[in-house]
Amino acid sequence: MVTVDDVRRVARDLPRSQEHLIRDRVKFRVGQIVYVAFSRDEKEMGFGYPREERDALIASDPETFHLPRPSDLRYQWVEAWLERLDQERMTELVIDAWSMTVPKKVWTAYREGLSRG
Template sequence: MITAAEIREVATPLPRTEEKLVRDRVTFRVGRIVYVTISADETSMGFAFPKEERAALIAAEPDKFHMPRPSDERYNWVRAWLAALDHAEMEELVVDAWRMVVPKRLHSLPGQQTT
């Protein structure tokens, strides 16, 4: 199972990222835009994801991904069960979510190629 510490190891080094605690939830953000949250019980992770692709992602793997709470459905947001993710998948989701909120010039990280 993926832990909050593992998510923190991926998110914290990303440029412009700040970690904040909001209503018992750990959030990772760039400025005022949140791109990853960890539930208070550390069983799920919310992450920025294109709204137009959300239904397909959830339909493809409903035991792994689920809709955000109703008040967040208007945003580019999806949730995942941490127990269902492996480390590589979590890392990809976190980095892709971060890329949604930063300027394109920051998309290329050291050691990675832009997509």
């Protein structure tokens, strides 16, 4: 199981990422674009995910992933139960969501930095 602090440790190292508390909910964003957000009780994590791929993600593990509320279906967004995520999967989801929000050159530089380190 992962926590908000675990996500925070990943997100703090991502270029242009900022943490905000909005309406009692922890959110991570780049500029004005939110790429990860938590429910108020911090049991669910919503994250950016390609709309055309989200049904396959949910079908692959419906005990972990689910669609957001109907009013948020227009966004590229999926939600997950934190108790069902491990560190590796959470890190992958957070970095992928972040990569959808930054310019390609930022993502490329980050990826190249990882391959060197």
